[in-house]
Amino acid sequence: MPFYAGQVKCIYIDPPYNTGNAFEHYDDNLENSIWYSLMYPRLELLHSLLKEDGFFCCQIDDSQSSYLKIILDEIFGRDNYLTTLYIKVRYPEKTLKEDMDFHKEVEQIHIYRKSRLAKPYLNKLDVGFEKFTYYINELSEPSKTIYLGGKQIDIFDKNSFEIIEKEGSEFGLKEIWASGTILDGNSSGRFFRDYLTGRSESDGLGVLYKVYGIGDDNLSYRYFTGPKKATATKGKYYQGVPKNKLNEETIFKKIPINSFYDFAANFGNCRQEGDVGFRGGKKPEILIRTLLGYFSNEGDIILDSFLGSGTTVAVAHKMNRRYIGIEIGQHAKTHVVPRLKKVIEGEQGGISKAVNWQGGGAFRFCELGETIFDEFGSINPDIDFEALAAHIWYLENRFPWQKTAEKSQLVGIHNGKAYYLLYNGIWGDRTVNGGNVLTSKMLKNLPHFDELLAQGLDMVVYGEGCRLMASRLAEKRITFKHIPHDVSAQ
Structure with a gap:
């Protein structure tokens, strides 16, 4: 705690679910009150380890999910609850407990943030400049210049300009109809509505308006076109690529995080990931990769205090994160250490091919030292x-x-x-x-x-x-x- 308080970016834990099952590596058959008393102080400590922009992810099934959320709401604050992800972990036909009335196919991951500073790293869809496909060439001087709404407007008649449509680029323009909600929804629509509508008699049909000092693109002006027919009232305007997008190589659209993931096949095939067997409770690497991708970045510290077979730290290593894994059982030595050594050697299971893992790196294995205080509250004489x-x-x-x-x-x-x-x-x-x-x-x-x-x-x-x-x-x-x-x- 004295070394890592407020330093951890993302915590993932997969504690015993208290389902009444006897696992080889965990006691999963505790009285509810004991389970709560064990979990609450641990969750408080984990909360204090998180950075202000950090995330907490806790996987559980419906045996304790609702009760766990009450505890987490109290510790993190209800305003810092973000969502619950639903993970399909098995197929119905693979569930062999025929005495059950309901199959347990889905588990849950409660997601919390430390504070409002925490922002997920959303996936982005590359939409390029495909909508910015129009290019306007001024073929001669404007026929006249007027001033409306405090702005200079150059007017080009229909023979003194051309509009060309071709492949989109950062220099292209997007064509937008000035009609409907657009007339009220932005400054360009309102300007067309208030100043350019109904001017065909004085300016002519099919003219081009070049209005200076409007828009959020990198241009100092915005083009508008008036109606081409006497009976028409609608017009268009042409918007450049917004300024805040011009520093990116392409334009991206952020994709919201899904609330449901079907990893049933991955759960069924993960028993030997990392070349370590672990009966009951082992998580596939793709699940941890999904979480760390949304809630951490390269170089961040990841923590798992119920480390199990070491999936979290193996994935963190492959994704160039720093990590802390805590495990009370002997499988820290029998499972986790051998697994991490194989990761360093470049093992190609799990997510290795997806992230182009080539091996490398290092880790430190530490065992819990002396406590600060003895059972009587005195300073431990062996503490340094x-x-x-x-x-x-x-x-x-x-x-x-x-x-x-x-x-x-x-x-x-x-x-x-x-x-x-x-x-x-x-x-x-x-x-x-x-x-x-x-x-x-x-x-x-x-x-x-x-x-x-x-x-x-x-x-x-x-x-x-x-x-x-x-x-x-x-x-x-x-x-x-x-x-x-x-x-x-x-």
């Missing part, structure tokens, strides 16, 4: 200085501690405060007087203390004891916090 410093820094400032090259009691500076930690791990001396107590001698030896005090900073000192008088602490602007009481209390 850096672990305690990171913990205290996060409690004080709610963002990860950046380790410095200098090994000293000065943990860091933030918001006008300097934080010091007196803990024997810094000295390598485990005696009571080995550097854990704030004394006059220790005060003189605190690095940069006088310098920071002169700059007007306040001092926060953590230690096992303090021998200084309250007046001395006030003089030096020191707030002393006792280890472990002021640490565990937070």
